Amino acid sequence: MATLIPAISACVSRMTSGERRVAERLEQKLDDDYLLWYDVPMGPRNTHPDFCVLHPRRGILVLEVKDWKLSTIQQADKQTWEIIPDGIPKTVANPLEQARQYAQTVVTALQRDKQLIQTEGAHAGKVAFPWSYGVVLTEITRKQFEAAELHHAIEPHRVLCKDEMLESVDAEDLQSRLWDMFPYGMRGTLSLPQIDRVRWIMFPQVRVQTSGNLFDDNDAEAELPDIMRVMDLQQEQLARSLGDGHRVIHGVAGSGKTMILGYRAEYLAQASTASSKPILILCFNEPLGVKLRSVMQAKGLGGKVHVRHFHKWCREQLVAYGQAIPNQGPRMFDEMVENVIRGVDRKQIPSGQYQAVMIDEGHDFAPEWLKLVTQMVDPTTNSLLVLYDDAQSIYERARNKQFSFKSVGIQAQGRTTILKINYRNTRQILHTASLVAADLLTADDKDDDGIPLLKPVSCGREGQEPLIIKLPTLQAEMEAIADHFAAAHKEGFAWGDMAVLCADTKTRDLCARTLAQRKLPVENRLGSGDFDPTSNKIKVMTMKVSKGLEFPVVALPGVGHMPAAGADEKEAARVFYVAANHHRLLEPIGYIPPT
Numbered sequence: 001m002a003t004l005i006p007a008i009s010a011c012v013s014r015m016t017s018g019e020r021r022v023a024e025r026l027e028q029k030l031d032d033d034y035l036l037w038y039d040v041p042m043g044p045r046n047t048h049p050d051f052c053v054l055h056p057r058r059g060i061l062v063l064e065v066k067d068w069k070l071s072t073i074q075q076a077d078k079q080t081w082e083i084i085p086d087g088i089p090k091t092v093a094n095p096l097e098q099a100r101q102y103a104q105t106v107v108t109a110l111q112r113d114k115q116l117i118q119t120e121g122a123h124a125g126k127v128a129f130p131w132s133y134g135v136v137l138t139e140i141t142r143k144q145f146e147a148a149e150l151h152h153a154i155e156p157h158r159v160l161c162k163d164e165m166l167e168s169v170d171a172e173d174l175q176s177r178l179w180d181m182f183p184y185g186m187r188g189t190l191s192l193p194q195i196d197r198v199r200w201i202m203f204p205q206v207r208v209q210t211s212g213n214l215f216d217d218n219d220a221e222a223e224l225p226d227i228m229r230v231m232d233l234q235q236e237q238l239a240r241s242l243g244d245g246h247r248v249i250h251g252v253a254g255s256g257k258t259m260i261l262g263y264r265a266e267y268l269a270q271a272s273t274a275s276s277k278p279i280l281i282l283c284f285n286e287p288l289g290v291k292l293r294s295v296m297q298a299k300g301l302g303g304k305v306h307v308r309h310f311h312k313w314c315r316e317q318l319v320a321y322g323q324a325i326p327n328q329g330p331r332m333f334d335e336m337v338e339n340v341i342r343g344v345d346r347k348q349i350p351s352g353q354y355q356a357v358m359i360d361e362g363h364d365f366a367p368e369w370l371k372l373v374t375q376m377v378d379p380t381t382n383s384l385l386v387l388y389d390d391a392q393s394i395y396e397r398a399r400n401k402q403f404s405f406k407s408v409g410i411q412a413q414g415r416t417t418i419l420k421i422n423y424r425n426t427r428q429i430l431h432t433a434s435l436v437a438a439d440l441l442t443a444d445d446k447d448d449d450g451i452p453l454l455k456p457v458s459c460g461r462e463g464q465e466p467l468i469i470k471l472p473t474l475q476a477e478m479e480a481i482a483d484h485f486a487a488a489h490k491e492g493f494a495w496g497d498m499a500v501l502c503a504d505t506k507t508r509d510l511c512a513r514t515l516a517q518r519k520l521p522v523e524n525r526l527g528s529g530d531f532d533p534t535s536n537k538i539k540v541m542t543m544k545v546s547k548g549l550e551f552p553v554v555a556l557p558g559v560g561h562m563p564a565a566g567a568d569e570k571e572a573a574r575v576f577y578v579a580a581n582h583h584r585l586l587e588p589i590g591y592i593p594p595t
């Protein structure tokens with residue numbers, strides 16, 4: 001069975017009946033190693049061919065599907081067709097020509113990649129694998145096609161007719177019909193890295209953007225990046241298949257949850273009209289909210305996509321709907337939430353305010369918070385996306401025995417996707433983080449929704465071993481961090497790429513002071529509003545608030561002191577795991593007290 005992207009359940013509602021039959025047939029009758037895309041933006045011009053088929057030993061095929069009956073077609077030649085789809089005559093491009101142009105545009109883009117072209121011989125400079133295009137006539141049989149002499153307009157081998165795509169058709173016959181559309185067969189096989197490059201070029205939406213690889217498809221002179229990172233197929237299928245209704249993504253740290261959330265928010269924002277309700281992204285940690293907001297603003301989506309950390313959102317709701325704002329004090333945040341819940345119950349704060357609500361790091365949300373925000377989704381879309389990762393559940397708010405997604409109104413059963421591959425970290429960093437948090441991650445338990453606790457699988461990227469330095473005092477650790485960061489800066493890292501994540505506020509403040517004394521640019525995150533993801537300064541913050549962020553160079557001081565006297569060992573291990581797992585290049589500089 002081929003992989004269809006998006007999943008058929010997510011796109012069937014926008015398919016014509018003929019397209020649905022084609023999708024079902026191709027999905028059923030092609031083997032597992034076929035990839036199929038239905039109506040996704042393709043190539044530098046974002047064209048939308050009906051189907052694109054990719055097979056590592058066959059090549060690429062673009063298909064246009066037409067549900068026209070023979071009586072609909074009045075006249076047909078190689079360039080244009082005259083049709084009467086609903087009583088009104090219309091001139092349209094020959095569908096084969098349409099498919100050819102879609103394919104040609106993509107192939108021209110693929111040809112720019114030196115790793116995808118032939119390097120010698122008569123075809124040097126051309127793509128190194130076959131490609132083709134064809135038409136599926138879902139309402140015209142081969143007999144009708146021949147009798148009407150449509151072969152003057154379309155070469156017969158480039159057409160799949162109604163009777164050749166019946167459910168009863170033999171899989172091999174269907175496959176050979178498709179491959180007869182190719183001018184020549186393939187020698188060799190497309191490798192996995194080549195397929196990733198093809199997907200990167202063909203589908204700009206699946207690119208995993210890093211600051212170094214922003215690429216302008218419309219600049220003919222722009223150099224293609226050496227490393228092309230793309231969503232894996234599971235991520236792509238998930239991202240493209242998210243529709244209305246409730247969806248839950250349970251993924252290990254660094255498995256692309258936030259990336260998929262960004263994709264979805266962008267997709268919805270682009271599809272929304274001036275009268276659409278806004279989209280809400282919520283998270284718990286304030287710095288993550290700031291970071292996500294700056295990403296949305298950079299994409300020009302700030303007006304349509306509202307990003308807030310939960311308590312900020314609560315406060316705004318109270319202000320907007322004239323509800324009591326609690327005074328400063330130890331219960332201020334709890335009271336804020338209680339007041340919003342009460343306001344919604346009394347209908348003083350309206351429910352259904354957003355066309356979609358997305359919750360990042362959902363494990364940090366208390367059950368009553370989840371219940372509250374679930375009510376904020378417009379019932380006509382019911383579009384709720386919850387992302388979570390159990391192992392990071394620092395606050396243990398939502399993990400008591402009574403909790404299940406169902407109990408807070410979230411339909412997770414049958415709507416949960418599990419992502420296991422950690423892409424953020426090198427194998428070495430993941431290994432170190434996992435050693436510390438070993439007993440957290442060995443649990444085979446399932447939670448109350450039947451969802452297993454997950455152990456991350458490395459994406460296999462190699463890097464240097466994390467540097468573990470033992471020093472006699474915390475002050476000596478700070479000096480060592482300053483030395484390392486100064487050296488990293490000389491190597492080309494920006495100050496804003498570096499972070500020091502501390503177990504407690506005392507260590508954080510000592511660190512900020514020492515780095516400032518050493519005249520390094522530093523930003524100490526004392527509280528809300530202090531974190532600026534765009535500033536070119538070393539970020540110093542506690543491990544807890546670093547959740548969801550990532551930096552290329554990270555130091556973790558005072559690790560030898562964890563857990564602090566009287567603190568819970570398991571919680572300390574979790575916090576360390578979060579801190580260690582959020583960064584590409586980990587440099588834990590641990591202090592082991594002298595014995």
Ligand SMILES: Nc1ncnc2c1ncn2[C@@H]1O[C@H](COP(=O)(O)OP(=O)(O)OP(=O)(O)O)[C@@H](O)[C@H]1O
Nearest residue numbers: 229230231232253254255256257258259423424548
């Ligand atoms: N398929 C992929 N190939 C390469 N890099 C990827 C891929 N998927 C995700 N990444 C990268 O991995 C990093 C982690 O992704 P992301 O922040 O979306 O994960 P997450 O699941 O939200 O993590 P966390 O729960 O720890 O916040 C990002 O830098 C992202 O660009």
